[in-house]
Amino acid sequence: MIIILLGPPGAGKGTQAKVISRKYNFKHYSTGDALRHEVQYNTELGIKARKYMDEGALVPDSVIAEIVKAHLADNENVLLDGYPRNITQAQDLDIILSSLNRSIEYVFYLETDDEIIIRRLSSRRVCPECGRIYNIISMPSKKVSMCEDDDNVLLQRKDDHEDVIRNRLKVYHNETHPLVAYYNERGILHKVNGEKDIKPLMADISCVLDGGVSNGN
Numbered sequence: 001m002i003i004i005l006l007g008p009p010g011a012g013k014g015t016q017a018k019v020i021s022r023k024y025n026f027k028h029y030s031t032g033d034a035l036r037h038e039v040q041y042n043t044e045l046g047i048k049a050r051k052y053m054d055e056g057a058l059v060p061d062s063v064i065a066e067i068v069k070a071h072l073a074d075n076e077n078v079l080l081d082g083y084p085r086n087i088t089q090a091q092d093l094d095i096i097l098s099s100l101n102r103s104i105e106y107v108f109y110l111e112t113d114d115e116i117i118i119r120r121l122s123s124r125r126v127c128p129e130c131g132r133i134y135n136i137i138s139m140p141s142k143k144v145s146m147c148e149d150d151d152n153v154l155l156q157r158k159d160d161h162e163d164v165i166r167n168r169l170k171v172y173h174n175e176t177h178p179l180v181a182y183y184n185e186r187g188i189l190h191k192v193n194g195e196k197d198i199k200p201l202m203a204d205i206s207c208v209l210d211g212g213v214s215n216g217n
């Protein structure tokens with residue numbers, strides 16, 4: 001089964017992907033995490049991707065299609081987080097899935113207001129070692145500027161600075177948001193409220209996956 005989480009950066013896709021994939025035994029695949037891993041290890045792909053990521057721009061579609069294809073071929077139940085990001089990628093994904101004789105069952109659209117995104121992302125901090133995510137307003141570390149798990153100093157992602165966030169949102173509205181209509185036309189889109197806290201939002205997604213209907217409020 002393939003599930004897609006769609007929505008602006010900072011809508012909570014990563015957090016929901018973690019809890020949902022744990023609950024339903026899905027493989028969580030985030031193209032953002034996969035690219036950051038490549039950047040961290042200075043691979044050929046990482047070197048190519050870095051300049052786009054630092055500006056909040058999209059990495060070229062052909063580069064992304066290769067890494068996604070390999071992952072889908074290796075895993076049965078996958079929850080895609082951050083892919084597809086534009087219509088070309090959605091079409092690439094259709095081709096990849098039809099070559100594997102598989103299809104997308106659910107697309108969850110986490111609708112979230114831009115100002116909430118800017119507030120959430122500019123206060124996000126990440127542990128460079130274990131990847132644990134904090135928020136200096138809503139979920140601060142008990143050790144202030146250090147990770148509670150391993151005492152590393154928490155960092156702000158380069159693309160979580162306000163000017164880059166605004167650019168990421170512009171890219172989202174121009175390129176990614178049209179996918180809402182793309183999947184809605186197929187009858188597989190479920191709108192949920194990305195402004196809710198982690199647990200009630202997860203409950204809305206679970207309700208759909210368990211066979212119920214979420215009203216998106």
Ligand code: AMP
Nearest residue numbers: 031032052053056057058059082083085
């Ligand atoms: P994310 O963590 O999903 O917000 O992704 C961080 C950055 O990685 C994005 O701003 C893009 O530069 C790049 N990226 C992640 N996923 C994709 C994708 N599907 N297509 C192109 N670029 C991507």
